[in-house]
Every structure is written in structure tokens, then in C-alpha cells.
Amino acid sequence: MPGSDPLAQTMDVPGAHLYYQRQGAGPLLVMIGSPMDNAGFAGLARALADRYTVVTYDPRGIGHSTREDATQDVTPEQQADDVHRLLSALGAEPAHVFGSSGGAVVGLALVTAHPGQVRTLVAHEPPVIELLPDREQVRAQIQDIYDTYRADGADKAMAEFMVQAGLGEVPGQEAGAPHWEPSPEQLATMRTATEMFLGHLLRPTTNYRPDVEALRASPARIVVAAGATSKGQLAHRSAVTLADRLGTPVAVFPGDHAGFATLPEQCALVLDQVLTQVT
Secondary structure (H helix, E strand, O other): OOOOOEEEEEEEEEEEEEEEEEOOOOOEEEEOOOOOOHHHHHHHHHHHHOEEEEEEEOOOOOOOOEOOOOOOOOOHHHHHHHHHHHHHHOOOOOOEEEEEEEHHHHHHHHHHHHHHHHHEEEEEOOOOOOOOOOOOHHHHHHHHHHHHHHOOOOOHHHHHHHHOOOOOOOOOOOOOOOOOOOHHHHHHHHHHHHHHHHHHHHHHHHOOOOOOOHHHOOOOOEEEEEOOOOOOOHHHHHHHHHHHHHOOOEEOOOOOOOOOHHHHHHHHHHHHHHHHHOO
């Protein structure tokens, strides 16, 4: 059965060695997370592998992917160049791209730099805080998280980040609404990426300001998505603001910021509908 056994592969890019998995058959669909590795998309990828050739990967410095200089920050533009090289190696263009959170920011940078490589970008809750009216306050909060990390360590900084990002129950949210609660296995994986996220990804990702005019002029179709139960959270607010700037509606996906992981079958149905929609 197509997609039942993902094929693991690796490739070299400038300054890093990337790990990725490929499964299924059909149009190419690349899934991007940051700081999440490919495992976070496992359920969604399986659910779509009967209709798409699904590629998931570990960003440089995350999971099985390595980088040569572990002291430098990693920007969305650098990650976008990695994905550009991965797409070029796959030899199938243009591709559908589903990016979530920081991965959605990478997707925006990819479309800006290499618009011809992307057929449709579904940007799920990108934290593009530079578009928010309260960006100075949010920027200061993120700097405080970084300062906490440097002074007091990852655990305290991550607790502060979760509160600031609103990842959990939201006041006024329907009681019992599904929200992301990492499994013990996911928590163990996340711990290995925490240092990378807090030290080298958080600030560059949230400092990224999308080139709205370039995105509007791009031949790639851009769909901004948000979770049905994450209203009020930082990334949801950013997504709504970006969609408004692009003049497009927000595609609503089941669940919250990580609905694709907790509700993969339901999200697969919506993602397939978005990708096959005739515009």
C-alpha cells in the first residue's frame, strides 16, 4: 500500500545534513515544522499518503538533522533555503506545502524567495508577530523569555513561553474542546529540541516580517489557516492578521495550534479539500 513504509533519506545542504522521509504516491506535498521534527506530522502524512507523495523532514539542528555551527541562530530564510534545496533534489515542482507554526513562517520565506517551487502554501498559524498592532509588547515578552532561558534555564523559559503563547485552555473556550497535550514520547523528543528552540529559533522566527506585497504578487496560492479552538492565542491572532493583510479568508482546521497532530484524520480531510479547491 502506498505510504505504508516511509522511506528515510538524507542530503547535505550548506552547513547542515538533513534527514527526511518520503511516502505515498501522487502530487508532492511537503510538510514543514519548526522546531518540530518530522514525527509530529506522522499521523497527517499517513492519512494523506494514498493521495499525495508526502515528504516530512527534520529542520537543521532538530531530530536526526545536524548542523555544523551550533552557536548561530537559524533564520526562516536559512530554513527556506534548506527546503528549496530539498525540493530541487526531489525533482518535482511546484509542490504543495503545509507549514505549521514556525514551519509556516518558513513556508512564507520559501514562497518569497522561490515562488516557482510552490503550488499551494497552507500556512497554519504562523507567529508573524511583526504584523500585530501590539507587536512591541509581544516582542518584549519574547525577549524576556530568551533572557529567562539564558539566566534560569530551559524549563522556566518554556513555562513562560507556554503562558505567553496561550498554548492550553483559553478563557471563554468551550469546555472540553480538544487541545494539544504532548504524550510522554513527544515530551522526550521536545526536550532534545528545547535548547535549539529557545536559544536559536524563537527570536529569529518571531522577528520575521513577511513581505506582504511579494506574497500577494506570488504565483503560488497562499492559504492562511488557523485552528478552530485556538482563538485568542498568539499564533491564531497572527494568522488572522496575515490573512487580512493578504485579503484572503482564513481556512479553519480542526483542533488547536497542533490540531494536525491530535486530529490527523480530520485535518487531512480539510487539507485535501484546501489543496484540491478550484480557484
